[in-house]
Amino acid sequence: MKKVVACYKWVIDEADIRVEEKDHSLNFERAKYKISEYDRNAIEAGALLNEEKGCEFLAVTCGPNVEASLKDVLSRGPASISYVNEEWLADVDSSVTSKILAGIIKKIGNVDLVICGEGSSDDYSQQVGPRLAALLGYASVTFVNKLDITEEGIKVERKLEDGVEVLEVKGPAVVTVLPDINKPRIPSLKQILAAKKKPTEKISLKEIGFDINASQPKLKTLSISGTVMERKNMQINTDGLSIKDAALKLVKQLNADGSLA
Amino acid sequence: MTKFWIISDVAETSYELLGKARELLGDQEGIITVYLIGNETTGQEAIGYGADLVKLMELPPDTTWEQYAPVLVQEAQASQPEMILVGATRRGKDLAAQLAALLDSPCVTECKSIEYDDGKVILKRIIYGGLAEKIIECCQFPVIATVASRTFEKWTAKDASREGTIEKLDLPAGVNVQVVERRSKPQEVVNIKDASIVVGVGRGFSEQDELKMAEELAKVLGGEVACSRPIAEDLHWLPEDRYIGISGQIIKPNVYIAAGISGQVQHVYGIRDAKTIIAIDKNENAPIFQVADYYIVGDLKEVLPALTEAVKEVKAANKG
């Protein structure tokens, strides 16, 4: 039986972040966490390989408060989750993340296929997948929108700027998936209840031989500044104006602005 | 910093990266090596644009371009570059990250600016789907940075008679990734970046047939139809060259009309420089209204045809 692991990141929902107009700082007060958008596709891809091809399917993650994510992820298909939960992982770069994930995957052992999202919703550095492949000595295959597991390895289609590459990989691989590979499920009540009984494993850095001093982040954030846009924000169909009249009013306004020329 | 590398599967982008490397090098003695897909002519062109040494790669017919990673690692260990600029195509980003892991190096994806100051490299990139800009400092070398095409200018001191060396780079043998087939993408005839009026369609359209309403409006306005990412990537209703946003096209039209697009940051990033933004959405709390100049709250099935009629009327009046 093939062993498949999906990696996911538990991120702040960027739609909840407010940019303060006065100093362009970011306000996270109302921000909730979510499974990074395209990692949902990675998890779904693993779940489908389990349901349709009988693969063993597990999930892994690391981050500052990932315990809050476990139930949600387990209801989406994996049999268990192995994770590293450390406060200081809040501001690390892809080099640290990929080393920890590689450590967890090696500890799980005999993993045939690792699936990651194409990039995370927050940083979108798109590095963890290929970095993991390099660290594990697996083949790296990115931007995949069709994935099938075979006796010898995998068969995939990847979407590039100039077209499609159809590939066959022998041996273990790390793939990163595009959002159109599948439609992530909305877990059913049964799946949500079943998730409560699934095991999770909290892993220490020591267990995976991760040396904090030797693996400090290589990049330092100097500043983060939100971008603001000045716009008129004028609603046209106010005071019971019909759509027809509003449309005419808008087009006349554009005409007056010189935008129709 | 005096030793630069440039790697790109698109030759044109490597010339732009050369411009940046030449700028960072200034009048110091240094060496810039370019790894690109191309032939002798492309190599000579790169030398004209500022390369000292060119190593020609190929798009291998039976495996992926990224299989060059281990060869590049050996080269890097021998020549010790301090900065490696990689063209941020999908292939480029994959290769750059693998190289970074193998060299245990920092890597910054899709940089908007790169400066060097007193032993430190300062890089800028966009995060949170376009909501914010992050400034990053890096003091560990080699630093790898990927850069999208048209971010930097080519070297203005281009000299076609500059001299340099051109060599061929060999691929490693015995790779485990096989190309079964490559299908090239049909070339888009229109470039939505050139359109002065763009009508953007989103998931508010419930059937592909409804796109006709947007096409009609675009037609009377002399504009083009574009879309949000899910319309192109998930529904395949429009070609991928037509989706707007941080991972798609960045446009600067005179007028952008968003219909049935909720206005998530990732999309809005692509229309930031539009002169006028108009939004149509049936949800009065849609975030798109916060970035619009003018908006109509309503069903697009009603609003779009009304707009088309209004444009005809106003244009007729203009003529008459």
Ligand SMILES: Cc1cc2nc3c(=O)[nH]c(=O)nc-3n(C[C@H](O)[C@H](O)[C@H](O)COP(=O)(O)OP(=O)(O)OC[C@H]3O[C@@H](n4cnc5c(N)ncnc54)[C@H](O)[C@@H]3O)c2cc1C
């Ligand atoms: C890393 C990453 C990168 C991304 N990059 C991009 C990108 O480059 N570009 C991009 O567009 N997206 C991108 N996205 C996706 C983005 O987050 C949103 O999911 C997407 O933009 C939403 O598309 P939409 O507005 O068409 O759909 P929705 O968010 O579903 O909005 C549909 C809107 O239509 C309205 N509506 C419904 N019916 C009607 C009707 N009859 N009349 C009028 N209005 C109606 C609804 O009220 C709603 O506001 C990215 C996401 C991630 C995580």
